[in-house]
Amino acid sequence: MHVDIYERFWMWGAGAIVAIFLGITAFAAISQGRVPPSHAETVDPRNVWTDPRFAERGVKTNPDGSVEVTMVALMFAFQPNEIRVPAGTPVTFRLTSADVLHGFQIIGTNANTMLVPGYVSQFTTEFDRPGQYLIVCNEYCGLSHQGMFATLIVEEGE
Amino acid sequence: MMHNRQLATANVGVAVGAFGVATFLAFMQALSRAALDLPWRSPKMYYLSVTGHGVLMALVFTTFFIMGLGVALTTRALGRPLRYPRLAWLAFWVATVGSLGALWAIFWGKATVLYTFYPPLEAHPVFYIGLTLLVVGSWIWSAVTLGTYAAWRREHPGVPAPLAVHGILATIIVWLLATIGVAAEMLFQLIPWSLGLVETVDPLLARMLFWYFGHPLVYFWLIPAYVVWYTVLPKEAGGRLFSDPLARMVFALFIILSTPVGFHHQFMDPGISAGWKMLHTVNTAAILFPSLVTAFTVTASLEVAGRMRGATGLWDWIKRLPWGNPLVSSVILSMILFALGGIGGAVNAAFGMNSVVHNTAWIQGHFHLTVGSAVALTFMGGAYWLVPKLVGRDLELDLLARVQPFLWFVGMLLFSLANHVTGLMGMPRRVYEVGYAGNAITSHWQNLTLVSALGGVLLFVSASFFLLVMLGTVLAGRRREQPALEFAEPLAGKPERPLIFDRIWLWVVVAIVLVVIAYAYPLASHLAMERFGSPGFKPF
Numbered sequence: 001m002h003v004d005i006y007e008r009f010w011m012w013g014a015g016a017i018v019a020i021f022l023g024i025t026a027f028a029a030i031s032q033g034r035v036p037p038s039h040a041e042t043v044d045p046r047n048v049w050t051d052p053r054f055a056e057r058g059v060k061t062n063p064d065g066s067v068e069v070t071m072v073a074l075m076f077a078f079q080p081n082e083i084r085v086p087a088g089t090p091v092t093f094r095l096t097s098a099d100v101l102h103g104f105q106i107i108g109t110n111a112n113t114m115l116v117p118g119y120v121s122q123f124t125t126e127f128d129r130p131g132q133y134l135i136v137c138n139e140y141c142g143l144s145h146q147g148m149f150a151t152l153i154v155e156e157g158e
Numbered sequence: 159m160m161h162n163r164q165l166a167t168a169n170v171g172v173a174v175g176a177f178g179v180a181t182f183l184a185f186m187q188a189l190s191r192a193a194l195d196l197p198w199r200s201p202k203m204y205y206l207s208v209t210g211h212g213v214l215m216a217l218v219f220t221t222f223f224i225m226g227l228g229v230a231l232t233t234r235a236l237g238r239p240l241r242y243p244r245l246a247w248l249a250f251w252v253a254t255v256g257s258l259g260a261l262w263a264i265f266w267g268k269a270t271v272l273y274t275f276y277p278p279l280e281a282h283p284v285f286y287i288g289l290t291l292l293v294v295g296s297w298i299w300s301a302v303t304l305g306t307y308a309a310w311r312r313e314h315p316g317v318p319a320p321l322a323v324h325g326i327l328a329t330i331i332v333w334l335l336a337t338i339g340v341a342a343e344m345l346f347q348l349i350p351w352s353l354g355l356v357e358t359v360d361p362l363l364a365r366m367l368f369w370y371f372g373h374p375l376v377y378f379w380l381i382p383a384y385v386v387w388y389t390v391l392p393k394e395a396g397g398r399l400f401s402d403p404l405a406r407m408v409f410a411l412f413i414i415l416s417t418p419v420g421f422h423h424q425f426m427d428p429g430i431s432a433g434w435k436m437l438h439t440v441n442t443a444a445i446l447f448p449s450l451v452t453a454f455t456v457t458a459s460l461e462v463a464g465r466m467r468g469a470t471g472l473w474d475w476i477k478r479l480p481w482g483n484p485l486v487s488s489v490i491l492s493m494i495l496f497a498l499g500g501i502g503g504a505v506n507a508a509f510g511m512n513s514v515v516h517n518t519a520w521i522q523g524h525f526h527l528t529v530g531s532a533v534a535l536t537f538m539g540g541a542y543w544l545v546p547k548l549v550g551r552d553l554e555l556d557l558l559a560r561v562q563p564f565l566w567f568v569g570m571l572l573f574s575l576a577n578h579v580t581g582l583m584g585m586p587r588r589v590y591e592v593g594y595a596g597n598a599i600t601s602h603w604q605n606l607t608l609v610s611a612l613g614g615v616l617l618f619v620s621a622s623f624f625l626l627v628m629l630g631t632v633l634a635g636r637r638r639e640q641p642a643l644e645f646a647e648p649l650a651g652k653p654e655r656p657l658i659f660d661r662i663w664l665w666v667v668v669a670i671v672l673v674v675i676a677y678a679y680p681l682a683s684h685l686a687m688e689r690f691g692s693p694g695f696k697p698f
Contacts, residue, residue, distance in 0.1 A: 001403045001657060002650060007454050014450035022443045025509045026436070034510040035432035036425040044690040075697050100695050101276050101361060103426075103517050107584035107599055112513040114426045116362050117278060118690045121428040134597045138517035138586035140208075140272050142279070142697025143201045146590040149597070 037113045037123035045117035048072055048098045053120070059083050067091045071150075073102035073115045075142050078135060078150035085127065086157040092124045103138035106152055114139060127154040162233045162240050167548045168250055169226030170541060173219050174628050176257070177534075180214035181621035183207040188614025190590070191607050204590040205270045205698060212273025213264060213289075216529065218257045220379045221292060223537050225249070225299045227382055228326050230544060231389075232303055234643040235320035238313075241305040249298035256291025259284045270698035272588065274368065275348070277359045280694030283352040290344045293337050300330045318656040321405055322645055325385035328409035331666055332416045333378045335673065339370030339420075351694065358691025362429050363684060369420035370677065377416040379529055381409065383492070383536040387456045390543060391489045392646035395479055397463025400455050402648035406659035408448040408455075413665040415445040418676030425512045429687075434680045435509070441676065442507040449500055456493065462649060484556070488539025488563040492532050495570055499527030502578065519610075520581025522588070523574040531570050535563060538624050545628060547643055551635030558623040565620035573613025576606045 003011075028034040048054050049072070057070045058080050067089055072079045074097070085091045095104055095115055102115040113121045127133075137148035186207050190199055229246065233239055240246050262284060263269035269281035275289075307323060319327065343364050351359045388405045392398055399405065421438035424430055464475020481487050502524040505511055515521065546553045553559060585592055585603045592607065594600050658664070 003404065004401065004458070007401060007404065007451075007458070010454045011451060014447050017450070018443050018446055021446075021504060021508065022440060025439060025443075028510050029432070029436060036435060036509065036513055037428065038430060038432040038435060040429045040431065040687070042429075042687065042689055045692050046690070075695070099692075100278050100697070103586070105517065105584065105586065110513045112426055112516045114424075114428065116365070116428060117692045118360065119362055119428040134584075134594060134599055136586050136594065139276075140205065140588050142695070143205060143270070144697070145205075146201065146592070149594050
């Protein structure tokens with residue numbers, strides 16, 4: 001099969017670009033643990049409010065100083081709708097939905113996950129800059145979807 | 159052949175009609191985005207319109223156009239009529255009835271679930287059954303095309319298939335493989351659930367099946383556009399196809415790489431392990447390769463055309479291209495927009511970076527460059543080329559046809575770039591209003607949403623030009639014997655011997671193996687997990 005010399009160069013270049021993309025992604029994933037939230041845990045969506053994992057919601061500080069946030073999404077709100085966490089501390093979010101699919105996105109950060117009824121979404125992140133952040137639902141969940149948001153306040157650490 | 163022409167015309171006709179309705183819905187969304195105080199503006203109207211636009215554009219317009227184009231190209235390139243013309247008409251009617259059913263559910267407010275119809279949002283059963291019939295219709299069309307090819311193959315053993323047919327075969331194989339996922343979602347989950355036969359549905363399983371289908375769906379749209387780029391564009395531009403064998407390689411690569419990539423739509427989902435998401439990322443990155451090769455081959459073919467038209471020097475060939483030919487300008491502009499879309503796509507696929515853009519306006523900015531430009535603009539250009547030949551009339555209002563692609567280009571740049579930027583700033587997609595009770599950060603988005611609305615208005619004007627030209631041509635174009643469909647000759651002459659890329663079965667087997675590797679284990683372990691179903695909700 002005859003392939004023009006310039007097209008050959010181009011194809012090698014294209015192959016190299018693909019390899020570089022993958023190399024960077026694989027490096028970040030393996031050496032720095034930069035992977036998307038992929039926690040696997042199920043919960044009965046009809047018993048979310050009484051399930052011991054979600055009966056008490058809000059911010060909890062563990063003995064080792066790490067912080068855990070538990071929230072439930074429902075049409076059309078997050079419960080609780082305001083949370084306060086310290087800056088510069090690892091914060092683990094544990095989230096689920098009580099009805100349909102919702103999204104959870106903290107604007108201005110890369111904290112972003114789907115909330116699927118029947119499943120627990122979990123990820124850990126850290127906020128460097130104190131301030132007020134907007135949390136929005138970014139997956140269509142019904143006619144009042146645009147009104148579904150919450151507030152995250154990152155406070156100066158002691 | 160006359161019969162086949164009517165069939166192709168009917169399919170393209172439904173496609174153009176669907177496009178017309180969808181484009182009007184898009185116009186309403188653009189006005190809504192500009193937050194004008196119009197009397198009918200409401201969340202109900204907005205989300206209904208988003209659903210209608212998505213279903214009509216992504217599923218109805220594309221599928222019918224591809225069926226029409228497929229009939230026209232296959233019968234012409236093979237030089238024989240369709241093998242089972244009655245079945246082909248059945249395909250058309252099944253798909254039409256199904257689409258009408260789905261549209262009834264949407265416009266009567268019973269299916270405001272967006273075109274992704276994620277459960278446990280629950281639509282009327284007719285919505286799911288209608289869309290299933292649309293797919294069944296496309297399966298019948300696929301079978302007819304494959305049967306026609308098989309008949310031609312018996313008559314012409316040992317000869318490589320014409321390139322256009324090679325591309326249509328790749329389209330069909332990708333489609334048959336992909337629709338297994340959505341068929342399983344419809345038949346085992348959504349239809350019985352919406353009919354009340356089962357009480358609950360697993361929303362994550364539904365997402366896995368949907369995206370098993372949802373990404374190759376993109377290549378089902380794109381491969382026919384590439385067929386036009388490779389086999390029609392060089393001819394219309396006055397040149398030759400730069401490389402026939404590499405075009406065949408590209409189609410073969412799409413057969414194997416289109417499907418095992420669906421998890422890249424689910425990077426942010428719980429319940430799927432990061433390792434399997436990574437495997438799908440590898441395949442996703444690999445699928446950049448055939449498109450990069452296409453960029454070279456098609457651009458080189460255009461340079462050949464410019465030089466055959468007497469160009470000299472380094473850049474003169476660009477000026478020599480027939481920019482007044484609406485097929486040529488449509489395709490070239492769609493390629494430029496697609497290049498931007500491809501770069502954005504590489505960002506989406508980049509595992510870690512995806513979390514910055516997931517479900518933001520960036521995503522709608524992205525896919526309006528790919529399906530909304532590379533595919534839709536190519537199909538519009540294709541219609542300017544095809545429809546006069548199908549109906550035996552001159553293209554009417556051809557001045558509008560010449561302006562239309564450029565207007566689309568400018569409108570899409572405004573719309574898409576504004577959405578990319580607001581997306582990076584965190585603005586979510588598919589939201590009726592982005593004010594969030596006056597939160598300060600949203601004020602940064604406001605001017606850009608106006609830019610995107612302006613882009614939407616330009617796109618609507620462009621789409622209206624296209625519809626006027628189509629209507630004018632069919633109703634008032636001068637009746638005249640039209641030149642037959644003609645395909646570009648390869649620069650190195652027609653291939654005489656089949657290459658490895660022509661051994662379709664080999665590629666089908668590789669594709670199935672890759673799908674099994676990518677999905678068997680994650681699906682099996684998902685099904686083995688303790689799961690809780692969801693009852694349905696209708697918050698619309």
